[in-house]
Amino acid sequence: MLSEQLLSVNRSPVPVSEYVSSFRERLHGAWDIAQKLLSATQFSGPYMVERKLSDTDYVIATPDRQKRKRVCHVNMLKCYLKRGDKTSSTTASVAPVAAVSMASYCPAEDGLTDKILVSSCGKLKNSVILRDLSNTLSYLTDCQRKELLQLKDKYPSLFADVPGRTSVLTHDIDVGDSLPIKQNAYRVNPKKRAIMKEEIEYTLRHDIAIPSQNPGLTQLFDSALTMNKITKADSFPLPRVKDCVDRVGSANFVSKLDLLKGYWQVPLTPRASEISVFVTPDHFMQYKVLVFGIRNAAATFQRLMQRVLVGVTNCEVYIDDGVVYSSSWEEHVKALEDVFSKLAAASLTLNAAKCEFGKAVVTYLGRQVGQGCVRPVAAKVEAILQFPTPSNKRELRQFLGMAGYYRGFFRNFSAVVSPLTDLLSSSRKFIWDSGCSLAFDAVKDLLCNAPVLSAPKFEKLFKLQVDASATRAGAVFLQEDEHDVDHPISYFSKKFTSYQKCYSTIEKEALALLLAL
Numbered sequence: 001m002l003s004e005q006l007l008s009v010n011r012s013p014v015p016v017s018e019y020v021s022s023f024r025e026r027l028h029g030a031w032d033i034a035q036k037l038l039s040a041t042q043f044s045g046p047y048m049v050e051r052k053l054s055d056t057d058y059v060i061a062t063p064d065r066q067k068r069k070r071v072c073h074v075n076m077l078k079c080y081l082k083r084g085d086k087t088s089s090t091t092a093s094v095a096p097v098a099a100v101s102m103a104s105y106c107p108a109e110d111g112l113t114d115k116i117l118v119s120s121c122g123k124l125k126n127s128v129i130l131r132d133l134s135n136t137l138s139y140l141t142d143c144q145r146k147e148l149l150q151l152k153d154k155y156p157s158l159f160a161d162v163p164g165r166t167s168v169l170t171h172d173i174d175v176g177d178s179l180p181i182k183q184n185a186y187r188v189n190p191k192k193r194a195i196m197k198e199e200i201e202y203t204l205r206h207d208i209a210i211p212s213q214n215p216g217l218t219q220l221f222d223s224a225l226t227m228n229k230i231t232k233a234d235s236f237p238l239p240r241v242k243d244c245v246d247r248v249g250s251a252n253f254v255s256k257l258d259l260l261k262g263y264w265q266v267p268l269t270p271r272a273s274e275i276s277v278f279v280t281p282d283h284f285m286q287y288k289v290l291v292f293g294i295r296n297a298a299a300t301f302q303r304l305m306q307r308v309l310v311g312v313t314n315c316e317v318y319i320d321d322g323v324v325y326s327s328s329w330e331e332h333v334k335a336l337e338d339v340f341s342k343l344a345a346a347s348l349t350l351n352a353a354k355c356e357f358g359k360a361v362v363t364y365l366g367r368q369v370g371q372g373c374v375r376p377v378a379a380k381v382e383a384i385l386q387f388p389t390p391s392n393k394r395e396l397r398q399f400l401g402m403a404g405y406y407r408g409f410f411r412n413f414s415a416v417v418s419p420l421t422d423l424l425s426s427s428r429k430f431i432w433d434s435g436c437s438l439a440f441d442a443v444k445d446l447l448c449n450a451p452v453l454s455a456p457k458f459e460k461l462f463k464l465q466v467d468a469s470a471t472r473a474g475a476v477f478l479q480e481d482e483h484d485v486d487h488p489i490s491y492f493s494k495k496f497t498s499y500q501k502c503y504s505t506i507e508k509e510a511l512a513l514l515l516a517l
Contacts, residue, residue, distance in 0.1 A: 046080035053132055071129065071353075125161040126260070129352035140358055147333055148357050154337075155344045162206065163261045164349040168307055171290045171300045173272040178230040185279045193281055200283050208264060212277045212286035227275065227294070234296035236303050241365045242408070242490075244316045244323075249369040249455025251314075251325035253332040256362045257339070258354035262320035263297060265348055266290040266304060308346045312338050323364055332358060366405060374453045376406050381447050389440065393430050396420060403443050407493070409450045414472050414493035416442050421495070454479060454487035462489070466512045468505075471496055473512035492516050 050059045056074045129136075130152065137145045152159065188196065203209040248254060259265060267289055268276060276287040276294065290297055298319050305317040314326050314335045324339055326332040336357070343350070356362050361370035368375045384403055390396040400420060407413040414421075419439040423430060456462070456479060463478040463486060475492040494515055496508070503511060 049077075051135075053128060057128055059132070071132070126159045126350075126352040127161055130159055133352070137357065144329060144358060148336075151333065151337055151340065155340045158340055158344045158348070158350055159352055160260075160349050162349070163259075163264045164347040165267055165289070166265050166304065166308075166347050168346050169300070169304055170267050170269045171272055171294075171297070172269045173227070173275045173294070173296075174232040175227070175230045175275060176232060185281045188281065196280050197282060200280065200285065203285070203287075208289055208291075209278075209285045209287050212274070212284050231295040234299040236299035238298060238302055239316070239318055241318065244318055245365055245367050245369055245374060246456050247316055248323050248325045248364060249374045250327075250372050250457055251370060252327050252360065253325065253329060253358050254356075254360070254362045254364075254370045255324045255332070255336060255358055256354075256356040256364060257322040257324065258351045259320045260349045260351040262301060262348075263290040263292055266300060304346075308342050308348070309339065312342060315339055318365060321365065323362065325370075329358070369455065372455050374455055376409060376447070376450050381406075381450070384447055385444050389432070389437070391432075393424055396423060396430075399440075399443075400424075403447065406447065406450065408490045409453060410446045410493075411476065411491050412472075412474050412493050413446070413491065414495045415474075416446065418472075418495060451488060454481075454489055456489050464513075464516060466509070466516050468508040468512040470508075471501060473508070473515050475512065475516035477516075 048061045050061050050069070052058055053071065058072055058074065058077065060070045060072050060077070062068060062070050133152065134145060134149060137148060140148070157164070200209070268287060273286050273288055276291075278285055278287070290300065301319050302317070305319070305322065309315055309317060309322075312335070314331065315322065315324050315338075317323075322339070324332065324335045326335055359370065361368055361373075363369075363377050366377055366380060368377055380402075384399070387399050387402065388395075390399055400417060403417070404413075410416070417439060419435045420443075422428065423432075423436060456477075460479055463480075464475060465478065466473065466475040468474075472493060472495045477489040477492070478486040479489055480486055492515070496503075496511075500508070500511060
């Protein structure tokens with residue numbers, strides 16, 4: 001700024017010192033506005049309080065959100081008073097009304113209202129959730145609900161309030177011949193330091209970490225970047241998301257299972273525990289269990305679940321997200337019992353708050369599946385529709401990544417987003433023109449009108465329709481229903497590379513077939 005001020009021909013009439021001073025005032029003003037807006041958006045609602053579960057927990061109806069009902073602690077609720085009504089009376093209302101707090105804190109495991117981060121504790125214990133399980137399963141018949149409750153009571157350890165600790169396998173960290181790395185703790189403000197102390201106390205109380213006497217490798221608190229750089233990779237394969245969704249989509253009954261802090265249920269080997277040292281301003285600790293952020297954690301957990309559930313049919317697991325699916329209720333109960341028995345034998349614990357039993361449609365891996373249909377998740381689509389116009393390549397990549405996850409639902413997706421993908425070229429400057437705006441809006445229009453895809457039935461024949469233009473290939477996967485009507489299962493589109501564009505017409509058609517397959 002000083003160089004520009006001194007060397008420019010047309011000097012600014014405003015001195016640099018005054019400009020910096022005024023700029024600082026504008027920043028303070030913007031900060032004040034942001035704080036006011038933040039305080040105004042801490043609560044959402046108002047919502048109706050449906051019933052009371054305990055002295056501290058209530059069921060809140062949230063019809064405008066993805067989950068129609070939420071179980072909230074009393075500390076997350078605030079009585080709603082109509083604006084301008086100075087003489088509000090609680091006796092005049094039909095039912096209690098509450099505004100639900102969006103704060104990131106939750107009750108501690110001992111029931112007190114300690115400020116423990118959500119990342120370190122569940123919002124509600126399994127015992128509280130199971131207390132109201134019968135009402136939660138109101139969509140089932142009385143007989144079906146009774147069978148599920150009996151099955152749940154048969155495996156009490158599976159729904160304990162504390163995560164289990166499996167003995168099936170352990171997670172190891174192989175750093176080869178790398179030398180120990182000394183890392184100092186970051187300096188943090190007093191508020192964050194107090195939170196870090198509470199987190200450490202929680203890990204000590206639940207045997208997640210212990211004080212370390214090992215002067216070896218250290219990592220940042222809540223960051224495993226240093227250790228991950230020297231850890232050898234585990235190449236155990238993860239399932240393809242599309243394969244999992246395809247197998248579940250045609251089921252009539254689907255149960256979704258989620259493990260209670262799944263990674264914490266996998267112990268570390270003694271060597272891995274000594275390596276997983278982390279340092280804070282007040283502590284020198286090492287983990288005893290697998291934690292998020294450690295390299296190869298997903299591979300280890302996938303290996304665990306496949307080893308535990310080996311031989312179980314009608315079950316798919318992607319890391320810690322599992323589904324049990326079947327075409328009839330009798331098959332479903334049998335499959336659930338098989339899964340429950342194997343999980344209990346492996347000393348694993350489920351998270352009742354995130355489990356769904358015997359539903360027709362569930363949200364799994366970013367898609368709604370069940371009853372022979374596959375569709376995008378409404379909340380994910382809404383987030384894409386509300387995405388602002390990108391102002392740089394990073395924001396554009398983020399938008400294309402979100403929309404591209406559902407590209408299998410759209411015909412000629414690559415052609416629609418072509419003006420946007422061309423803008424990501426390293427040799428091209430980011431200039432947002434009218435063509436980009438049209439493509440941006442067209443992608444959102446596609447999401448608004450996304451078709452409901454049919455789940456594939458692998459015992460029937462498939463049809464594949466392909467086509468190629470001068471610049472791209474497209475295809476649609478079809479299958480006939482019982483009325484001989486073709487239904488789309490998945491769409492495919494891809495832009496040709498520069499040398500593929502030089503192919504002859506017949507070669508492009510053949511290439512389109514190969515790419516689609």
